[in-house]
Structures are given as structure tokens and as C-alpha cells.
Amino acid sequence: MLSTEFSSPAPGFWPGVKPEDWNSWRWQLKNRVTTLEQLERLIELTPSERAGVAVAGSKLSLAVTPHFFNLIDPHDPNCPIRRQVIPRFEESLTMPWEMADPVGEDGHMPVPGLVHRYPDRVLFLVTDRCASYCRYCTRSRVVSGAGEQELRTNFEAIYAYLAAHTEVRDVLLSGGDPLLFSDDKLDGILTRLRAIPHIEFVRIGSRVPIFLPQRITPELCAMLKKHHPLWMSVHVNHPKELTTEVRDALGRLADAGIPLGNQSVLLRGVNDDPAVMKALVHKLLRCRVRPYYLYQLDLIQGSSHLQVPVKKGVEIIESLRGHTTGYGVPQYVIDAPGGGGKVPVNPGYVLHHDAERVLIRNYEGRVFEYPEPRSHAPTGIKETVAAVESGAPIQDYV
Numbered sequence: 513m514l515s516t517e518f519s520s521p522a523p524g525f526w527p528g529v530k531p532e533d534w535n536s537w538r539w540q541l542k543n544r545v546t547t548l549e550q551l552e553r554l555i556e557l558t559p560s561e562r563a564g565v566a567v568a569g570s571k572l573s574l575a576v577t578p579h580f581f582n583l584i585d586p587h588d589p590n591c592p593i594r595r596q597v598i599p600r601f602e603e604s605l606t607m608p609w610e611m612a613d614p615v616g617e618d619g620h621m622p623v624p625g626l627v628h629r630y631p632d633r634v635l636f637l638v639t640d641r642c643a644s645y646c647r648y649c650t651r652s653r654v655v656s657g658a659g660e661q662e663l664r665t666n667f668e669a670i671y672a673y674l675a676a677h678t679e680v681r682d683v684l685l686s687g688g689d690p691l692l693f694s695d696d697k698l699d700g701i702l703t704r705l706r707a708i709p710h711i712e713f714v715r716i717g718s719r720v721p722i723f724l725p726q727r728i729t730p731e732l733c734a735m736l737k738k739h740h741p742l743w744m745s746v747h748v749n750h751p752k753e754l755t756t757e758v759r760d761a762l763g764r765l766a767d768a769g770i771p772l773g774n775q776s777v778l779l780r781g782v783n784d785d786p787a788v789m790k791a792l793v794h795k796l797l798r799c800r801v802r803p804y805y806l807y808q809l810d811l812i813q814g815s816s817h818l819q820v821p822v823k824k825g826v827e828i829i830e831s832l833r834g835h836t837t838g839y840g841v842p843q844y845v846i847d848a849p850g851g852g853g854k855v856p857v858n859p860g861y862v863l864h865h866d867a868e869r870v871l872i873r874n875y876e877g878r879v880f881e882y883p884e885p886r887s888h889a890p891t892g893i894k895e896t897v898a899a900v901e902s903g904a905p906i907q908d909y910v
């Protein structure tokens with residue numbers, strides 16, 4: 513069933529935990545599900561999941577916070593939450609077109625930990641740790657510490673690079689998840705960035721409000737608020753993830769004046785369905801989050817079982833545009849394989865376009881014509897404009 517209302521899954525698999533423990537983000541991190549034994553005790557695994565967990569340790573660690581784990585349906589092996597965080601055997605299958613660094617970030621790193629692909633903005637990878645690990649992580653080569661590479665972010669070299677590069681006006685903190693840092697540590701990074709005069713805009717990319725809503729404390733919000741303009745992009749894929757705890761955490765961030773956007777990844781069996789996506793964007797708007805991007809899955813190694821045809825993504829956008837609130841329609845993008853950046857992919861609403869006119873269709877399929885501006889206005893209009901421009905009283909002509 514599609515959840516359109518907010519509810520709390522707690523305590524779920526953790527009955528008897530004291531509320532002060534449950535509500536502590538450090539308790540949630542300490543009690544993450546990270547081993548096969550823990551998993552087996554909680555839910556009945558499929559053979560594919562059991563094999564997946566065995567290989568996960570050498571690729572991308574298994575870790576799920578108790579809060580998020582509670583969203584799993586133990587009776588449904590295809591549960592959309594399960595597909596995102598429980599490894600499967602298919603993860604060990606690498607298709608010939610899949611890559612360790614699918615969007616070519618390593619080739620755009622002038623300093624370790626800083627991706628400078630676009631002219632005026634950078635991606636600053638502050639940590640390799642997350643509260644829980646998404647099985648389709650685009651950065652699994654460095655994230656979680658289990659993969660083949662190590663993220664060696666050189667903070668001082670990055671601050672020096674940013675100070676010297678006056679064209680950078682926008683810094684996006686990501687990782688890993690920046691909100692796993694202590695308030696003080698994050699405050700320190702934001703303070704260093706804010707001291708660089710040409711940096712106008714800072715944003716944080718985080719799934720912590722979803723995986724670990726307990727982390728969004730009033731103290732954290734008060735600290736973040738000192739560094740405005742600060743924006744945040746969160747990552748929600750399915751309406752079930754928007755629990756009452758998550759809604760309240762997002763509300764605290766919004767109350768701190770932080771504009772919130774959402775980045776979803778289109779995933780097979782999770783959100784590759786217009787009804788699921790519509791329920792998701794409606795719930796996001798109620799949480800004061802603007803759907804920002806819908807990503808086509810990057811060609812990360814071992815993700816083919818989660819890949820959705822682009823045609824389906826276009827169909828989902830078409831099912832939203834015009835049919836629901838414009839604020840609820842994300843931009844569908846493909847991050848170009850190998851490193852071309854995000855490219856918008858849109859349904860074709862322009863049927864024909866030439867020098868004279870554009871032929872368009874609306875969300876219902878009705879066709880309209882819009883004339884282009886003309887250099888040769890019909891006689892009469894041209895003379896009137898000339899007369900008005902030369903100072904004739906306007907009332908003579910209206």
C-alpha cells in the first residue's frame with residue numbers, strides 16, 4: 513500500500529529501547545545493523561540477500577540505522593526500502609558498461625576531495641561516511657571505507673584552492689554525509705568557507721534527515737542558521753521514508769530558514785511508477801521540500817538490477833507535469849557517463865519549431881501554436897508604433 517499519511521515506525525524491531533536512547537543520534541549510529549547475524553535475527557533474508565551481504569564487505573559496507581530499518585517490510589522481499597539498503601547478490605555482477613567512477617569525478621579533482629566540473633561551483637567531499645549505505649551509491653569506490661579507493665580530502669589545500677579561484681561562488685558539501693560531523697566540526701568548515709568573500713552560496717547534500725532524523729537537533733539548526741545563505745538537498749526515493757520523525761526534522765531545518773530540495777534516484781522496484789512518484793512529491797511538498805532532481809541511475813558497478821529505462825523516467829515526468837503542482841515536478845537528469853555533468857531529459861512538448869512559430873502540446877495532448885516575434889509587423893501597426901515613438905499623443909491611437 514502507498515503511504516500518503518505520516519506515521520512513525522518506532523519502536524518496531526527495537527521494543528523496550530528507552531526513548532532517550534532511541535532519540536539519540538549517537539545511539540542510532542552505534543546500533544546500526546551492520547552484520548549478517550543481526551540481519552538474520554531481524555528479518556528472513558532471501559538467498560540473494562544472504563549472498564549479497566557476504567560480498568558487501570569488500571565493496572560497500574552494510575549499515576542501516578534502526579530508524580530506517582524499521583521501515584522495512586519483513587514479509588516483502590521486494591520491499592522498496594529493503595532494495596535500497598540490503599545488499600543483493602546482483603551487486604557482485606558488473607556489466608561491461610558499468611564503472612567504478614561513473615560520472616568521471618576523479619578526473620575533475622584539482623585537489624583531493626574537491627570536484628570542480630562546472631564553471632562557478634564545486635563539490636566538496638568532506639567525509640566518506642554515511643548514516644546508512646545506499647546500495648546504488650555513485651561514490652561507492654570511496655564511500656564507507658570498504659571499496660577500492662580511499663577519499664583523502666585535503667581540507668587546507670581545498671580552502672587555498674577556493675580562496676584562489678574567485679570564479680567559485682557556490683560550494684556544495686557532500687561526501688559521504690556532512691551531517692555526520694559534530695556541530696563544532698561542521699561549524700568550523702562552514703566558517704572557513706564563509707571567510708572566502710566570493711563564495712556567495714553554500715549547500716549541504718545529506719540523507720541524514722531521512723536515515724537519522726534524530727541528528728537534526730535544535731543545536732544543529734541554530735549553528736547552521738549562522739551561515740546563511742545555506743541551502744540543503746536531501747535524498748528521498750519513496751513516500752514511506754517520510755515518517756513523522758523525518759517530517760519534523762525537515763520542519764526544524766525549514767524553520768531555521770534553510771530552503772530544502774530533494775534529489776531522488778529512479779530505481780527499479782522502488783519508485784519507477786507514476787503513482788509512487790506522485791505520492792512522494794506530494795508528501796515532500798507537505799514537508800516543505802521542493803523536488804529538485806530526479807536522477808537516472810549512474811552506471812555504477814553492480815547496479816543493473818536497479819536500473820530503469822529512460823523512457824519510464826520521461827513517462828513519470830509527463831505524468832506529473834500539468835497534472836499536479838508545478839513545484840512538485842523535479843527536473844529529470846542523466847549525469848553524463850564519463851563526466852559531462854547533468855543533462856536534462858524532458859518529455860517532448862515542442863512538436864515543431866521554425867522561424868515563424870512553435871507548435872506545442874499541453875499535458876492533455878492538445879496542440880497549440882505560438883507565433884515567434886516578427887521583424888515585419890503588418891502595415892498599420894508599424895506606422896502607429898513609429899508615430900508614438902516620435903512623440904505623438906498616445907490617445908490618438910488607442
Ligand SMILES: *Cc1c(COP(=O)(O)O)cnc(C)c1O
Nearest residue numbers: 627628629630633634635684854
Ligand atoms: C551535481 C553537481 C553540482 C551541482 O549541480 P547543480 O545543478 O548546480 O545542483 C556541482 N558539481 C558537481 C561535480 C556535481 O555533480
